[in-house]
Structures are given as C-alpha cells and as structure tokens.
Amino acid sequence: MSATPLLQRPEALAEFAADHPEFEQTRSLDELRASEYARLDRAGQVFLDYTAGGVYADAQIRDHAAFLTGGVFGNPHSTNVASLAMTQWVDRARAYVLQYFNASPDEYLVCFTQNASGALRLVGEAYPFTPDGHYLLTFDNHNSVNGIREFARAKGSRVTYAPVIPPDMRIDDDRMAAYLDEAGSGTGNLLAYPAQSNFSGVQHSLEWIERAQAKGWDVLLDAAAFVPTNRLDLGRWHPDFVPVSFYKVFGYPTGVGALIARKTALHKLHRPWFAGGTITVASVGGDRFFMAEGAEAFEDGTLDYLSLPAVEIGLRHIDRVGLDLIHTRVRCLTEWLLGALTALRHANGDQIVRIYGPTDAVDRGGTIALNLYDTNGHFIDHRIVEERANEAGISLRTGCFCNPGGGEVALGLSPEELTSCFVRAADRLALDEFRRCIDDKSTGAVRVSLGLVTTFEDVYRFAEFVAGFADRTATDA
Numbered sequence: 001m002s003a004t005p006l007l008q009r010p011e012a013l014a015e016f017a018a019d020h021p022e023f024e025q026t027r028s029l030d031e032l033r034a035s036e037y038a039r040l041d042r043a044g045q046v047f048l049d050y051t052a053g054g055v056y057a058d059a060q061i062r063d064h065a066a067f068l069t070g071g072v073f074g075n076p077h078s079t080n081v082a083s084l085a086m087t088q089w090v091d092r093a094r095a096y097v098l099q100y101f102n103a104s105p106d107e108y109l110v111c112f113t114q115n116a117s118g119a120l121r122l123v124g125e126a127y128p129f130t131p132d133g134h135y136l137l138t139f140d141n142h143n144s145v146n147g148i149r150e151f152a153r154a155k156g157s158r159v160t161y162a163p164v165i166p167p168d169m170r171i172d173d174d175r176m177a178a179y180l181d182e183a184g185s186g187t188g189n190l191l192a193y194p195a196q197s198n199f200s201g202v203q204h205s206l207e208w209i210e211r212a213q214a215k216g217w218d219v220l221l222d223a224a225a226f227v228p229t230n231r232l233d234l235g236r237w238h239p240d241f242v243p244v245s246f247y248k249v250f251g252y253p254t255g256v257g258a259l260i261a262r263k264t265a266l267h268k269l270h271r272p273w274f275a276g277g278t279i280t281v282a283s284v285g286g287d288r289f290f291m292a293e294g295a296e297a298f299e300d301g302t303l304d305y306l307s308l309p310a311v312e313i314g315l316r317h318i319d320r321v322g323l324d325l326i327h328t329r330v331r332c333l334t335e336w337l338l339g340a341l342t343a344l345r346h347a348n349g350d351q352i353v354r355i356y357g358p359t360d361a362v363d364r365g366g367t368i369a370l371n372l373y374d375t376n377g378h379f380i381d382h383r384i385v386e387e388r389a390n391e392a393g394i395s396l397r398t399g400c401f402c403n404p405g406g407g408e409v410a411l412g413l414s415p416e417e418l419t420s421c422f423v424r425a426a427d428r429l430a431l432d433e434f435r436r437c438i439d440d441k442s443t444g445a446v447r448v449s450l451g452l453v454t455t456f457e458d459v460y461r462f463a464e465f466v467a468g469f470a471d472r473t474a475t476d477a
C-alpha cells in the first residue's frame with residue numbers, strides 16, 4: 001500500500017469548488033488580495049497565522065498617512081485647537097467601534113487600551129471578587145484571562161475551571177449548566193470564556209451569556225480570536241465585558257485594543273489606583289481624588305491617540321469588504337483544509353495529522369491546532385515542523401499559543417505531571433526545561449489560522465507541505 005496523497009491542485013480545486021459553491025461569491029477577496037495585499041504574493045509567503053495578528057491593506061496605511069499629514073493634532077487631554085481637533089477624532093473612533101459591533105451607546109462604553117490583555121487586566125484588577133464570590137472560566141482560555149485568577153485568589157474568591165473535553169475540545173452543556181448553578185452568595189461572580197478558542201478554534205455558545213447572567217454572573221466574553229472573522233452583534237448578545245485587539249481584525253495599527261463594557265458592569269469595578277486622565281480632580285494636600293465618569297476612568301495616561309483614526313479606517317475597511325463574506329470564505333477554506341489533512345495517511349494507513357478540536361466546520365472558526373505523527377506513530381516535534389515550514393515559506397505558529405489549558409487537555413498532560421514539574425523546580429523553569437521535565441510527551445502543537453485574505457492556494461500549499469511528511473520517521477524529518 002502507498003501513502004494516501006493529496007489530489008493534484010487542479011482536481012483539488014475543482015472538487016473544492018463543487019463542494020463549496022458559495023465560495024464563488026467571495027471572489028472579490030481574491031481581487032482585493034491581488035491589489036491591496038500584493039506583498040504577500042511578492043514575498044511568496046503563505047501566511048497562516050491570522051489568530052496571532054491580521055494583515056493590513058495598503059489603503060489603510062495610505063489613508064492613515066493622509067490623516068497624519070493633513071492636520072495638526074495635539075494631546076487630547078488639553079483644550080487647545082490642536083487638542084480639540086484630536087478629541088473629535090478620538091470620539092469618532094469610539095462611536096465607530098460601538099456602531100461596528102451594533103452596541104447601543106446607552107448600554108455600552110468603549111475604553112481604549114493597548115491590547116486585549118490590557119482590557120482584561122482592567123477588569124481583573126478592579127472586579128469586586130470576594131470570599132463568597134466565584135471566578136468560573138473555561139480550560140481553553142488565553143493566559144491573559146487565566147491571569148485574572150490571581151486577582152480573584154488574592155481576594156479569597158473561589159476559582160473553578162470548566163474542562164473542555166477532547167477530541168472536540170468543547171464543554172459539555174449539562175456540565176456548564178451545573179457550574180452556572182454555583183454562583184456564590186456575594187456579588188462577585190464572574191464567568192470568563194472565549195467566544196472562539198485561540199487554541200482549538202472551537203466557538204462556545206453565546207447562549208451562555210444570558211443563562212449565566214440570569215443566575216447572577218457577570219460575563220466576560222473574550223472576543224479577541226472571534227471578531228476577526230465572525231460578527232459579534234452586541235444588539236443581540238449582551239456580555240458585560242468584551243476585550244478585543246484591533247490588530248487581529250485588520251492588521252494595523254498594533255498597540256490599540258478596547259474593553260467594550262456595559263455601563264452597569266463598569267460601575268461595579270473599583271480601580272486600584274488613579275492616573276493622569278482617569279480623574280476629575282486629585283489633590284496632594286487634600287489627599288483625595290474623584291474618578292472621571294465613563295471610559296476616561298479606565299484610560300490611564302495618554303492614549304495612543306494618533307493611532308485611533310486608523311482604528312476607524314480599519315473597521316470601515318472591513319465593513320466595505322464585508323465581514324459576512326470573510327466569514328463564508330474562511331469557513332469554506334477551513335472545511336476543505338480539515339478534510340484534506342485528516343485524509344492524509346502514511347502507507348501503513350496511519351493518519352499523518354492529529355487535530356485537536358472539531359474536524360468539521362460546525363461551530364468552529366478558522367484556527368486549527370494539530371500535531372504531525374511519523375510513520376512509526378511518534379509525534380514530530382513542533383519545532384521541527386516550524387523549521388520545515390519556514391523553509392517552505394509558510395508562516396504558522398507552534399507551542400501552546402498562550403493557551404496552556406487547551407494544550408494540556410489536547411496533549412493529555414495530567415495535573416499530577418504538571419504539578420510535579422512546578423514542585424521540582426527550585427526557582428523557575430525555562431520553557432525548554434519544562435518540556436524536558438514532561439519527558440517524552442509532546443508539550444506543544446502546531447497552529448494554522450486562516451483570515452481575511454487567505455486563498456485556496458494558501459491552504460493547498462499547507463496541505464502539500466504536510467503530505468510531504470508521509471512515510472517519514474521523526475528522525476529523518
């Protein structure tokens with residue numbers, strides 16, 4: 001028997017087109033890639049790391065440069081002419097973010113932050129955790145959501161992880177319902193989960209938001225990995241806190257994110273300090289201060305104000321392209337890639353790829369975590385895969401993607417194994433030392449993620465790359 005190969009490109013494309021007739025409606029994105037993202041093809045790059053960071057259109061840079069060179073802008077904390085000009089643009093950007101997410105200005109506020117992690121820290125450090133409160137979070141959260149547990153514990157709150165279950169890496173619905181019945185008697189009950197896991201691509205149910213709120217929870221919906229290719233309609237769903245990073249949506253600028261929060265939820269937060277910009281008055285002699293109202297109370301110091309017009313430019317760009325079109329395209333290409341990867345076999349009939357997460361396109365996004373296995377059934381170290389991918393001009397991500405819980409569940413690392421490594425370390429372990437401590441198990445995975453201008457050619461080239469591992473041993477890989 002010989003290895004199960006990939007179909008030749010023309011046949012694969014014909015089969016893909018027949019299976020996904022709706023893909024044809026997204027052809028404008030091929031044209032957009034050729035005109036506005038031509039540097040990807042000029043560089044011969046297959047970019048499959050959209051969950052880490054998106055790519056920008058040339059026009060976004062031109063429009064932002066035209067804005068910067070077309071006016072005189074000062075720090076919006078002042079009230080001189082240049083500052084007032086800037087304040088108008090900051091207000092516009094805030095309003096456009098709300099409009100983009102269909103969030104009512106009566107219900108929601110936008111606090112600009114440096115990134116999603118900055119937004120998460122704002123919630124974590126100021127949330128009213130108490131000893132009779134509860135921080136409930138899913139296993140597959142990003143580290144910046146995991147880190148909030150340290151604030152919760154410091155205030156004596158209970159912390160519970162809801163496990164995701166392999167191979168699909170979803171949460172059992174009944175089990176979630178049982179967790180939601182365990183809100184503490186205090187007011188500090190916070191549920192945090194990703195709308196889309198940045199590890200497995202799983203999209204958890206948005207229905208949990210209302211169910212949790214009805215049982216006394218505030219809900220932090222981490223939308224950082226979801227919003228680049230999915231519509232989050234805050235007129236339909238009403239999470240209390242939504243952190244996002246804009247560079248994941250449209251590539252440029254980096255360094256700007258937001259906490260989109262319900263006004264009622266923001267009122268519950270008690271900031272542990274004040275800073276320039278967050279107060280109406282602070283006195284040294286009088287030793288008191290008054291917090292500012294609204295978003296300003298959460299924006300420490302000077303915003304990256306010159307970048308905020310680029311946020312509006314980026315969101316308008318996505319609106320013009322059409323988020324639904326992007327969503328359809330990514331769904332079609334993800335479905336094809338999942339099918340192609342799971343079909344690849346060594347000559348002995350064993351699969352080359354093990355996928356951590358759903359292998360169909362239902363309730364999942366375009367983020368795929370996987371490991372490659374050799375012809376003897378041994379995993380191929382993800383660092384080797386990355387090296388080979390780099391040689392092939394393919395940008396992907398390896399490791400645990402700041403999502404240790406997802407990785408630990410997917411790779412079957414037991415709490416005992418993990419704890420013993422932490423206990424054995426006198427001080428701290430470097431990542432490599434930690435890997436050696438876990439011994440011969442894989443401690444990481446490979447992640448490919450699709451986005452705005454991914455093409456069939458991109459996903460085909462990745463499948464072709466993986467097919468190249470057929471019948472190889474880990475040593476000769």
Ligand SMILES: Cc1ncc(COP(=O)(O)O)c(C=O)c1O
Pocket residue numbers: 051052115116117118142144194196197198222223224225245257
């Ligand atoms: C789901 C999720 N949440 C939070 C973050 C943190 O984003 P940032 O690094 O921009 O703060 C990321 C980053 O990848 C993410 O994927």
